[in-house]
Amino acid sequence: MAPEAPEEASVGEEDTLERLAQTEQLVVQLKEIIREREGQLASTQRQLKEEKEAGDVRLTKLKLQAKARMAALNKQITELKGQEAPSSPQSPDSSLTMAPGVEEELQQLKLRLQEEESVSRTLREQLEASEQRLEQKDEGHTVQLQVLQAVVCEKDMRFQEQIQKHEEELLRVTEQAQNNTELQQALGAAQRRSEELEETVRSRSQVLEMLQQELINADQQKQILTAQFRQMEQELTEAAKRREEERRQWAQEAGGAEAELAALRERLQAAEREKEEVIRKEREAEAGMGLELTALNERLQAAEREKEEMIRKEREAEAGMGLELAALNERLQAAEREKEEMIRREQEAETGMGLELAALKERLEAAEREKEEVIRKEQEAEAGMGLES
Numbered sequence: 001m002a003p004e005a006p007e008e009a010s011v012g013e014e015d016t017l018e019r020l021a022q023t024e025q026l027v028v029q030l031k032e033i034i035r036e037r038e039g040q041l042a043s044t045q046r047q048l049k050e051e052k053e054a055g056d057v058r059l060t061k062l063k064l065q066a067k068a069r070m071a072a073l074n075k076q077i078t079e080l081k082g083q084e085a086p087s088s089p090q091s092p093d094s095s096l097t098m099a100p101g102v103e104e105e106l107q108q109l110k111l112r113l114q115e116e117e118s119v120s121r122t123l124r125e126q127l128e129a130s131e132q133r134l135e136q137k138d139e140g141h142t143v144q145l146q147v148l149q150a151v152v153c154e155k156d157m158r159f160q161e162q163i164q165k166h167e168e169e170l171l172r173v174t175e176q177a178q179n180n181t182e183l184q185q186a187l188g189a190a191q192r193r194s195e196e197l198e199e200t201v202r203s204r205s206q207v208l209e210m211l212q213q214e215l216i217n218a219d220q221q222k223q224i225l226t227a228q229f230r231q232m233e234q235e236l237t238e239a240a241k242r243r244e245e246e247r248r249q250w251a252q253e254a255g256g257a258e259a260e261l262a263a264l265r266e267r268l269q270a271a272e273r274e275k276e277e278v279i280r281k282e283r284e285a286e287a288g289m290g291l292e293l294t295a296l297n298e299r300l301q302a303a304e305r306e307k308e309e310m311i312r313k314e315r316e317a318e319a320g321m322g323l324e325l326a327a328l329n330e331r332l333q334a335a336e337r338e339k340e341e342m343i344r345r346e347q348e349a350e351t352g353m354g355l356e357l358a359a360l361k362e363r364l365e366a367a368e369r370e371k372e373e374v375i376r377k378e379q380e381a382e383a384g385m386g387l388e389s
Helices: 005-080 091-176 181-319 323-351 355-388
Strands: none
Touching: 005 091, 005 181, 091 181, 181 323, 181 355, 323 355
8 A cells, every 4th residue: 555655646746737737728828819809809990990080081071072062052153143133135144054054063062962971871881890790709709718717717626626636645645654654755755746736736826817817808908999999889970970960951052052043043034034025125116116217208208299299380380470470489489498498307307206207297287288378379360360361
């Protein structure tokens, strides 16, 4: 029995050392897994940060472009409003030709808004996918940590059981070898070895405690990264809300601009119709004046014919008269001058129209009455001369 005790003690020590080596190997593997997970989390965080920065840059660029478009559109609307009351007949046409350009600007602005919504949806989908990947990695990491912790705890319990069995074996060997000097020496060596093993166990326990602390730190870091990720998600959601609000505002402004353009177009069309109506009335007035001038010319020609006829008759009567005919000729010349004056006045009345035309008619009638009076007097004179002869 005595020689077998040291052999059993050495076998137990070898088993204990082997298990300690396995535990140390598991600790090394666990550290490598923790470092790998930390690297993956850091990479995911950098990727999310880069995606967020790229999305912010693109969103800022789209906002600036949209603001520039709105400023240009407002400027064109202001210019169109300034040209709303045209000073010449060509202004409505020039204003109407500007409207399609403004409509094109509105269409481009709508396309920009649609592109911004597409980018927002893409960023939201990428964020959701990244969140799902991060949650899957966190779940896998948590499961692996739990498995490793369970394995370490199981190994620790087995190691403690082996130490306890080894101590019980040492006590049993000590009781059996109290009277044997060699066994006592072996017992002393075994006790020293047991103390070394206990020291090793304490060091391994410290390593396990450090490993547990590293696991706790890794878990805390994971929670911090998760909180940062949630914060980034919240910021992106708020940015999406702001973009949606700005999109609604831009849509309202675009709708107001379209309404103003429609009202302005209606006013310009009304002005164009009014201009056409004025031109039509002017043409009708010109046509009426032409008819009046034609009628006046016909009347003047008739008066001219009457004058020629009267001159012809006067010349025929002049051959059969003497002194009275000369006097009558003088009167006829006076009448001729009056007629010429009347013709001159008629010509002046032709350019003046209106009241002068009425006055000219009165003068023509007076001249006709005077002519009739002259003819009547000539006839009376001829009758008197016939009686005298």
